[in-house]
Amino acid sequence: MRDAMGWLRRLLDGPASLGYAVLVATTVVYFAVYTSNLGHLPTSFDFLSILNTTLPLVFVAIGQSLVVITGGIDLSVGGIVACCVAITATTVDGTGVMPFAWLLLVLVLGTLAGAVNGIIIARARVAPILATLATLSIFSGIALWVLPVPGGYISPSVRMVLTNPTIPTGLIWLGLAVVGWLVLRRTRFGMRVYAVGSDEASAIAVGVPAARVKVGVYALSGLCSALAGIFYVSTTTAGDANAGAPFILTSIASVVVGGVSFAGGRGSALGAMAGAVALTLVIDVIFFAGIDPLYQSLFQGLFLVIAVLLGTGAALVARARRGTL
Amino acid sequence: MNASHDRRAPDTTELVLAPTGTMVGSQASPTARRVLYAWAAAIAVIVIGATFNRDFATWSSLRVMLVVASFIGFVAAGQMLVVLVGGIDLSIPWVLNGAAIVLTTTSLGQTGRMPLAIALALGLGALIGFTNGMGVAWLGVPAVVMTLGMNGVMQGLTLGLSKGLTCRSCASYAPQPLRELFVAKPFGIPAQLFLWVGVALFITVLLSLTTFGRRVYATGVSQRAAFLSGISVRGVTVALYTLSGVFAAVAGIALVAYGGQPSLGLGDPYLFESIAAVVVGGVSILGGRGHYAGVVAGSLTLVAVITFLQTQRVPEYGRSIIYGLVILVILLTYGRDKSNA
Numbered sequence: 311m312r313d314a315m316g317w318l319r320r321l322l323d324g325p326a327s328l329g330y331a332v333l334v335a336t337t338v339v340y341f342a343v344y345t346s347n348l349g350h351l352p353t354s355f356d357f358l359s360i361l362n363t364t365l366p367l368v369f370v371a372i373g374q375s376l377v378v379i380t381g382g383i384d385l386s387v388g389g390i391v392a393c394c395v396a397i398t399a400t401t402v403d404g405t406g407v408m409p410f411a412w413l414l415l416v417l418v419l420g421t422l423a424g425a426v427n428g429i430i431i432a433r434a435r436v437a438p439i440l441a442t443l444a445t446l447s448i449f450s451g452i453a454l455w456v457l458p459v460p461g462g463y464i465s466p467s468v469r470m471v472l473t474n475p476t477i478p479t480g481l482i483w484l485g486l487a488v489v490g491w492l493v494l495r496r497t498r499f500g501m502r503v504y505a506v507g508s509d510e511a512s513a514i515a516v517g518v519p520a521a522r523v524k525v526g527v528y529a530l531s532g533l534c535s536a537l538a539g540i541f542y543v544s545t546t547t548a549g550d551a552n553a554g555a556p557f558i559l560t561s562i563a564s565v566v567v568g569g570v571s572f573a574g575g576r577g578s579a580l581g582a583m584a585g586a587v588a589l590t591l592v593i594d595v596i597f598f599a600g601i602d603p604l605y606q607s608l609f610q611g612l613f614l615v616i617a618v619l620l621g622t623g624a625a626l627v628a629r630a631r632r633g634t635l
Numbered sequence: 636m637n638a639s640h641d642r643r644a645p646d647t648t649e650l651v652l653a654p655t656g657t658m659v660g661s662q663a664s665p666t667a668r669r670v671l672y673a674w675a676a677a678i679a680v681i682v683i684g685a686t687f688n689r690d691f692a693t694w695s696s697l698r699v700m701l702v703v704a705s706f707i708g709f710v711a712a713g714q715m716l717v718v719l720v721g722g723i724d725l726s727i728p729w730v731l732n733g734a735a736i737v738l739t740t741t742s743l744g745q746t747g748r749m750p751l752a753i754a755l756a757l758g759l760g761a762l763i764g765f766t767n768g769m770g771v772a773w774l775g776v777p778a779v780v781m782t783l784g785m786n787g788v789m790q791g792l793t794l795g796l797s798k799g800l801t802c803r804s805c806a807s808y809a810p811q812p813l814r815e816l817f818v819a820k821p822f823g824i825p826a827q828l829f830l831w832v833g834v835a836l837f838i839t840v841l842l843s844l845t846t847f848g849r850r851v852y853a854t855g856v857s858q859r860a861a862f863l864s865g866i867s868v869r870g871v872t873v874a875l876y877t878l879s880g881v882f883a884a885v886a887g888i889a890l891v892a893y894g895g896q897p898s899l900g901l902g903d904p905y906l907f908e909s910i911a912a913v914v915v916g917g918v919s920i921l922g923g924r925g926h927y928a929g930v931v932a933g934s935l936t937l938v939a940v941i942t943f944l945q946t947q948r949v950p951e952y953g954r955s956i957i958y959g960l961v962i963l964v965i966l967l968t969y970g971r972d973k974s975n976a
Contacts, residue, residue: 440966444962447907451952458839611785
C-alpha cells in the first residue's frame, strides 16, 4: 500500500506529470462533449478508432522524446515515416510469412535511416535541427520515388495482427511500447541517454560514449518512425508519400505537452505518449463539438502553448512551495 | 544549449568586430570567412549549372533566379535575426500566408484601400512576431514551441476566418498599382530586387552600425554576459521576433503582388527554405555569428540548385533527394560545430 502511494507520488511529481494531467483533462472534455452532443457515452467502436488512429503518432512521439532528452531534435521523422509508409504500401502483400518478412525489412531500413542521422550529428558534429532538415528532404524524395501517387495495399493478415478493426490488438502494441520504454530506461543505455542530455561534457568526462549513445538514440527514433509508418498503412489500408509531413510538428508537440524539456536530460517517453493521445483527442473534441474543422490547427496551437505555460507555472509553484518548506 | 553560449564567450571581441571588418583571406574573421564560403557555394552552383546548360548563367536566367531568391531572402532576413540570438521562428509560413490574405481581402483590389491593406498586413506580422517574442522572452516558452504553436494558431485563424479561402472577398486580387510596382523593370532590373537591396541595407545597417546591432550579437554570444553588462535581453529578443513577423508579412505582400492572388499553403515551403538559407549563408544556428550578406548568397544557392535540377528535368523525387544532399554537403563543409564537448 505504502509502495503504491510512493509509486503514485513519483508518477505525479515526475516530469511526465504534465502529459498525464493534460491527457486526463482532455479525456474528461472528450467525454463531456461526446455525451452532450450524441446523448450516449462513447462506444467501444469509438475507443478502437481512437486507439488505431493515435498509434502512429504515439510511436513517433516515443522516438522524438528520446532524441529531445539528449538535447537534440529530429525533423526527419516526417521523411522516415513517409519512406516506410511508401515501402510498406508497395511490398507488404500476400499471405504467409512473406508480408512479415517485408515488415521486418521496413523496420531495419527505418533504423538505418535514423542511424545515418545519428552519424551525421554525432560524428560530423552538425547541429541536429540542420542535419535532420537535410535528411528530411532526402527521405521524402525516396518516399516519392517508391510511391509517386497515393495508393498501395496491405496484406489483410498483417492488418488483423496490427490494427484489427474489431478487436483492440493495438492495445497489445501500445502495452509493448510502454514496457519497452520502462525496460529501456533502466538499461545502461537508458541511463546514458539522460546523462548525455543533462550535461554532455560531464557525461564524456565520466566515460560515457556520447557519440555512440546519440547514434543509438537517432537509430531508435528511426525505428519508431518505421513502426509508425507500418501502423499508418495498416490503419488507412493505403499509402501516401506525403503522409509523414504532419508527424514532424505533431511529434514535437506531443513531446512538449508530455513534459520533456527542450534543454535535454528531463522527461519521459510515457509523457510524450500521453501527449500524443491527448493531441489526437483534441481533434475528436473539435469534431464532436461541431466546430468547423478548419479551426483545428488553431486549437492544436493554443493547446500546445497553454500546455507549456501550465507546465512552467506548475514548476514555479512547486519550486516556490519547496522553497518555503 | 545555454551552456555552450557561455563556453564560447572568449570569441566575443572577434565577433563584435566581425560585421564591420572587410578582411579577406587567411586573416578573415570566422564570420567573414563563412560569408565568403556562402558566396563560393552560390557561384559554384551557378558555374556547374552553366557548364551543363549554357543559358543557365545568362542575365535573363539569373534575373529570374534572383527574383525567386528574393522571396526567400525576405523571410530569411527575419529568420536570421532570431537565429542570431539562438532562437528560431517556425511561425513564418502562416504569418506569411495570413498577411497575404489580409492584403487582398482588405484592399479588395481597389487602389484607394491599398495603404490601409498594406498597413494591416504588416501590422498583423508585427503583432504575431511581438506575441512570439513576449512568449519566448517573458514567459520562458521555448522558441520552437512558441512559434510552432503560433503557426498553428495562425493557420487555424486563416483557414477558419476565410472559410478555406472561399469567402466572398477572398477572390479579390492585389491592387493594380502594387502589382505594377512589382512587375516593373527600371533599367532592366526587376523592381522586386530593389526592395531586396533595401532589406539587405536595412539589416546590415541595423546589425553593423547601430548599438542595437551590437546588443543583438552580444545577446547571441552569451545571454547572461549580455544581461550582466546591462543589455535588456528581453527587449532585444521581443524586437527581433517582431521584425521576423514583419519580414514574413513583407514576403507575403510581395508574393501576392507578384502572383496576383493568395493561395492556401503559400508560405509552407518558406519554413525550411528560410532556415536553410540562413545556415547555408553561414549564420551559426547557436546564435551570435552571421551576416546578411551570407544569407543573400544562401538564398541564391538554394534557388540555383532548384532551378538547375528543373532545367535538367530531374523528377520531383530526385530534386528533393539532391536538394537535401547539397544542403548536407554544405553543412559538412562549413556548418559544423567546433566541438561538442
